[in-house]
Amino acid sequence: MDNQEIKSKVNELWGKFWSGGLTNPIDAIQQITYLLFMKQLDENDQKRQGDAEFLAMEYKSIFQGKFYLPGEEEDKGIEREELRWKNFSRKPSEEMYQLVQARVFPFIKNLGETDSPFAKHMDNAVFIIPKPSLLTEAVKKINEIYEVLHAQDRFVDAQGDIYEYLLQQLSTSGKNGQFRTPTHIIEMLVELVKPQLGNKIADPACGTAGFLLAAYQYILTQFTSSKHKVLDNYGFTRGTLADKLVDDTSKEVLNRKTFYGFDIDQNMIRIGLMNLMMHGIEHPNIDYTDTLSKFYNEDNEYHIVLANPPFTGSLDKAEINESFTTDTKKTELLFLERIYKMLRMGGTAGVIIPQGVLFGSGKAFQNIRSILIDKCELKAVINLPSGVFKPYAGVATAILIFTKGGETERVWFYNMEHDGKTLDDKRNDRFDKEGNRDYGDIHKIIQHYNNREQENPIDRTQRYFFVPKQELMDMGYELSFNRYREEVYDPIDYRSTTDIMADLKQKQKQIANLIDELENML
Structure with missing residues (x-):
């Protein structure tokens, strides 16, 4: 908008x-x-x-x-x-x-x-x-x-x-987590996770189904000839013709057996269903389900999970799924374990979380981080600036990319400076001196993430670098970017006290001479 x-x-x-x-x-x-x-x-x-x-x-x-x-x-x-x-x-x-x-x-x-x-x-x-x-x-x-x-x-x-x-016009906007993730952030996350045709893709708190729609768009682009692709407003190459997708079985899989969403708001469910159908998914699977409750147990089911789950409250202990090992009522922690459970072995998730999850010192925080590091390959932690979700909320957030069942050897960290928009309530587009659209770190993150093994960044004075697993464990599984970044202090040469005192005495003499001249004029 x-x-x-x-x-x-x-x-x-x-x-x-x-x-x-x-x-x-x-x-x-x-x-x-x-x-x-x-x-x-x-x-x-x-x-x-x-x-x-x-x-x-x-x-x-x-x-x-x-x-x-x-x-x-x-x-x-x-x-x-x-x-x-x-x-x-x-x-x-x-x-x-x-x-x-x-x-x-x-x-x-x-x-x-x-x-x-x-x-x-x-x-x-x-x-x-x-x-x-x-x-x-x-x-x-x-x-x-x-x-x-x-x-x-x-x-x-x-x-x-x-x-x-x-x-945005509602006085209740943004409450209970009911606001959409900005489209360009969704697109970036999908580019990092790379969903493929044949994957079962889920969002456990799907809202208007923006993540599922972006995954669909990404898959269609893979089957669209170059001449039918265009750059969208955020610099992503997209195409929807899918002229190279001619197999009826594949089309059936894409329409019926690929996209799954869950939500507890009937209004969101209707909007999400209509949203996907409007864009060509003829049989979307979005349903009323509390994925944190004891009544939901779809474990080891999905190849891809994309989510920005609500993180503004806590649940009644009696409602929480009994299989969770994280002893907490905080939704941001419970959703992370739910997503881990939803993934098949080898499945990958891209999740937006509040940054407090990265460094919280409580036992539940440490437990969920240990799951991500010990039972998954935690590939990336990407800090987002605090203004990304304005005007709804100013909370600082981060993206986690992890694959279930892999082995974490080291984690790639990136600290986003800006996302191509102003970080105030207006969230206007940014432009460079030549008047070209400034996408901020969006495409830099994708490029450096894809090339991280070849680049092997270890200089912690930069905005992105690797941290080995053992060091993370030694720090209580803390995943805060600032914990591992090394600050660079530029040396400042100060004048000696003797020189400063000499200057002061000289100025005192000048002031005294000026006063004498003024008195002689009276």
């Missing part, structure tokens, strides 16, 4: 809902989300039709054929083409309202297969936009927003970006 024009239009959209009678912020966000989903379904379907024609492949549109309400007689159905955004949005206000309420909304609720997570969680979704005039104004604003997004011409988590900005 760097574009000020989009921000302005989202503010106007928000204002329309507020003045139109939907004063509950969560209700407004849900209704806006449903409209965005309707819009993006049409956008994606048109794009897939174009891609299929380009690749000379068959494609069956979701708007092909007729749509029937449950139990509706055959002669009462409606052509699905009428349910496209571009078609219904052109109708007169009252007619559009009736069509969306009676047909389009039931249509999107029934897109998922029977008993699928989407069908289950959309079952209780309701359309509560109160009047035709509000729907008409909302449709107009969303069309204007998408005109700007089209002009940017990049693969973006558009719905997620808009949702993030909407959250």
Whole structure:
């Protein structure tokens, strides 16, 4: 949401809902989300039709054929083409309202297969936009927003970006960990972990599913020809055509057996499901599950885990999974053990944590760090600056990259200076003297991480270096960057006391002479 024009239009959209009678912020966000989903379904379907024609492949549109309400007689159905955004949005206000309420909304609720997570969680979704005039104004604003997004011409988590900005308008934004990880931080983490086709990829606290979407984007890029790839706004090469992914079995795996998300907020689950479906994952697996509870036991299941789990509270001891070895109620520690358990042997995780986990002196802190070092190959600890999650929170965070079952010989540390944005509440983009986008340390981290063995950095006066396992153990498994960094002090040559006193005496004489001259003038 760097574009000020989009921000302005989202503010106007928000204002329309507020003045139109939907004063509950969560209700407004849900209704806006449903409209965005309707819009993006049409956008994606048109794009897939174009891609299929380009690749000379068959494609069956979701708007092909007729749509029937449950139990509706055959002669009462409606052509699905009428349910496209571009078609219904052109109708007169009252007619559009009736069509969306009676047909389009039931249509999107029934897109998922029977008993699928989407069908289950959309079952209780309701359309509560109160009047035709509000729907008409909302449709107009969303069309204007998408005109700007089209002009940017990049693969973006558009719905997620808009949702993030909407959250900023709420007085409750950022509470209970309900805020999105910045897209460029997600992309960097995915580049470090490198998910592959055939991997089972999970997020135990997925929210709007930003990590899963980024992993999908990364995999699609691997199967997209160079001529169809572009640089996105954060300097990452991305492509979504996937023209080299022609095997139907692989497509089926990608659509049905790759992405798994869990959350305890029904609103987040609906948004996450719609987000993935809007971007081409036809059968996402996102469900209502407390992954820290005694009722969740998916151990040794996933090849990749990507997460920025909530770290703002503690749980009731009676609810915590009894298999955990970390004796604590702190969610940031419990999620780390949960992620370790979720991984298959040889599976890799990329996790964002508060920096306090790296150096906390309590027994639970030391226990979780020992798991990462003794039972995993802890590959990297990357400090993020404290402003990365503003305006939601100013807490300092870090990224951990670890592989379950490997052996830690040494750990690569990096201290990020900045992430290409200002570290204040505004989080504006940064530019160099020539006016080019400054990505900060984002791409430097990826480059140096990938080349860490060849570079073998051991100079601890720099921003990145290796620390051997034994030294970490000797320090109580502490993983704080500052614990191991060596400060460089530039010598300062001070003048001798004798010289300073001589100067002072000289100035005293000058002042006395000046006073004598002034007195002689009187």
